[in-house]
Amino acid sequence: MPAVSASAPGKVILFGEHAVVYGQPAIAAPVTGVFVKVIVQPNPLKPSGSIEIESPAVNFHATRAELPEQHPLNTLFQQIEQTLQISRLPAMKIRINSTLPAGAGMGSSAAVSVAMIRAITQFLGLPLDNEQVNRIAFEVEKAFHGTPSGIDNTVITYQMPIYYVRNHQPQLIHVKEPLTLVIANAGEAPSTAEMVAGVRQRWQQHPQQYEGLFHQIGCLVESARQILEQGSWQQLPPLMEKNHQLLREIGVSSPALDKLVKAALQCGAYGAKLTGGGGGGNIVALVHPEEADSIAQQLLKEGALHTWLTTLRPINEER
Ligand code: MEV
Structure with missing residues (x-):
């Protein structure tokens, strides 16, 4: 073989x-x-x-x-x-x-x-x-x-x-327009399993509040899907901001993540939020393709340990 x-x-x-x-x-x-x-x-x-x-x-x-x-x-x-x-x-x-x-x-x-x-x-x-x-x-x-x-x-x-x-x-989501993303690492995070377990504990203590927050996130995801498939990227940044806010409320952001989200917006990103388990780890920022490199550089100066660039392309533009 x-x-x-x-x-x-x-x-x-x-x-x-x-x-x-x-x-x-x-x-x-x-x-x-x-x-x-x-x-x-x-x-x-x-x-x-x-x-x-x-x-x-x-x-x-x-x-x-x-x-x-x-x-x-x-x-x-x-x-x-x-x-x-x-x-x-x-x-x-x-x-x-x-x-x-x-x-x-x-x-x-x-x-x-x-x-x-x-x-x-x-x-x-x-x-x-x-x-x-x-x-x-x-x-x-x-x-x-x-x-x-x-x-x-x-x-x-x-x-x-x-x-x-x-x-x-x-x-599968077929994005209507290309989207350029900068991902930046804010430093070490507890494992995803620990972050998920922490949310579970708080959900058990405050079930109604947490169900409400999860529901709000779910509604926001439905809007984001529609925008990605049919709308314009300009409608995404407020949803990213709201999602980050809700993630803060469920207790999975961190000072380092909040700082990088703020820094990304100050350097010209259209929208930014934490991504994944949180507690550290990564943010994702939506940026203009021509500004992606310079925003990534500035985030490194603001304390990001590493950055990655990625683009989501409509099917007919995929290479
Ligand atoms: C991890 O990438 C995303 C979480 O929602 C955990 C999961 O979905 O299993 C935090």
Whole structure:
């Protein structure tokens, strides 16, 4: 069997994070400039079932046998075996190369899962369709993060902007106009699982208030979807501002995130909000394409640790 590789992009949540865990809709898009690439090679000298995994970017090297039973990669291997109805994967070497920062809220765990599921199943000559890849990646995300909504694995599997409601088929969004986004990292964040657990605790203490906030976020997502598909980008900034405000109210912003959102607006971004789990991590800003580089530079001066640029394009403009 020849070596096979598969890649998966990063992701950004445009609207609706956290509320999506409670059944509200959310909108996410792939970030194509950063990606995980997984290469699978045969390992003919080893017995069947022996899998060596290495990920130099995070200094990870292990064999399947060494992984604890509950390890997310064990879930991934078992799910592939069950789906393909094979008793044991053959001997192989798996290398994970990534330009996607781990723990920066860009979906690195989901990207690793999606690229790995695709590479392994293609290596076996039994490629899976998007729905099957997404289903397995969701199981692995649960092993990583506890109670995820499934939006990260879904947008990364489909590699298109999506409108997503938990436990429903994603709906692809065809943006009407190109949108240029700057993503900026405000520093280390607690894990998404911790942020989601914190919101859950506050929701349990103040159910009515939190349900109200989630509902407001859901309404805003519906408007954003319509605008993305039919309207004009000028209508998006007030929705970004409102979404950021609601995320502050549910307690997932941080002084560093608020500072970067403010800085982005002062340097000329049309709109900005925190994106993903919050508590640190990233903001996303909507910018004029010709100002993207200079806004990214200014955000670095204002304390951002890293920035990324990405553009959502209408289908007929995609390259
Ligand atoms: C994480 O990218 C988005 C959250 O809404 C969690 C989830 O949907 O699983 C914070």
